[in-house]
Amino acid sequence: MTLALTGLAGLTGLAAAPPAAAAGAAAAAPCTARTGPYQRELEAHLGRKVDGVQSPEDCAAIRQFQEANGLSPADGYPDVATHREMLVVQARPNPNKAGKCPVRNHRVTCIDMDRQLLWVQRGSKVVFPPVPIRTGRDDQETRLGWHEIYWRNKDHVSTLYDTPMPHAQFFNGGQAIHGAYGDLYAYGGSAGCVNLYPKDAARLWDLLTEGDAVYVWGTKFGTDG
Template identity: 85%
Template sequence: MTHRQRAGRPAAGLTLALTLALTGLAGVTGPQALAAAPPAAAADPCTARTGPYQRELEAHLGRKVDGVQSPGDCAAVREFQKANGLTPADGYPDIATYRTMLVVQARPNPNKAGKCPVRNHRVTCIDMDRQLLWVQRGSKVVFAPVPIRSGRDDQETRPGWHEIYWRNKDHVSTLYGTPMPYAQFFDGGQAVHGAYGDLFAYGGSAGCVNMYPSDAARLWDLLTEGDAVYVWGTKPGTDG
């Protein structure tokens, strides 16, 4: 399966004036120009097959929930991917699209269930059930939810209260030799940090909390040593 990443929004289409110029109709105005302009190209057909998160995306997008991809389902998923900067935007309901859906659903109130303790100081909330991270001060969200990858089976991220005790912007793992950009360590070698490549691969991390590098950079600018971190839940696919 093609690796999916977040990307910027596509550039806007040609304006009518530019279209007329390119087609040699720049001197024609009024209804004549509109009549002479070439018709807009039809959208490419959406042909992605049924995906592993078909039902979840169907429910979220208000489609008939039958677990079977239809052309309408495919087009709706593709529009969702485009709106949220996922590439390729091909309509296939894979794990990256599903995890983005969870972020979208959480944005209005990520702590609606009250599982992250509310304190007067900053708390970085790590929800392993939904694989989300956000930061709140009191009941105010100061860093909106983003997708993460926590520890895989037998290398689970440790739950409970922690605090950031060391930070290294350009850290490289001493165990695996892999880059850990914007690493913020919170418990016994486990850190929140950026991860290159497919954020949702390998069944989880080796215990750290992985993020898109761009999200990790923004979090780096917000937090500091001594900040509180609270981890709870169970990563899907692990024993907890």
């Protein structure tokens, strides 16, 4: 009986080991993603040699960045989602370093179409850290300048496109800041609204209210304004 129990314990230990071993093997697996559209930008950000050509070491470094920032898939491919997250990370210490969003005593929601970022500041203090966004595509650009949130609808559905607009906060005509399901970077832009990941739109909803200021500047890549 003692031998049987000892054998059983040994088998139990062996059974517990493979998941950890498999996880270790997966983490150490070669990274094989090909060169991507934001290769040079990610190489520069990660301190790699900037040559625009993916190497196994580049791939592993990009994959590590993706894993650290909760991106999926974390496969080492330098795609648009990884590049946008890189811009968020770079902006996080001081998103208004260039001073393009006016500093006021009240809350201002800052929409930077150059970098496709949104944050909220009160005075020089950031009260909602930068998050990635999608603004209007060519011929449906998000309107520039000062705006004001004039209407909010937590469970809005677009009457034009029959699509959900969760946590919609309207600031100019039919343009609103709202959550968007699916690929945030698809279609070359929105129809003029400022799209966020749903989780970010929900957090922003809890912070803002009607009458809050919104300031939009810059040019989304691939548009005229």
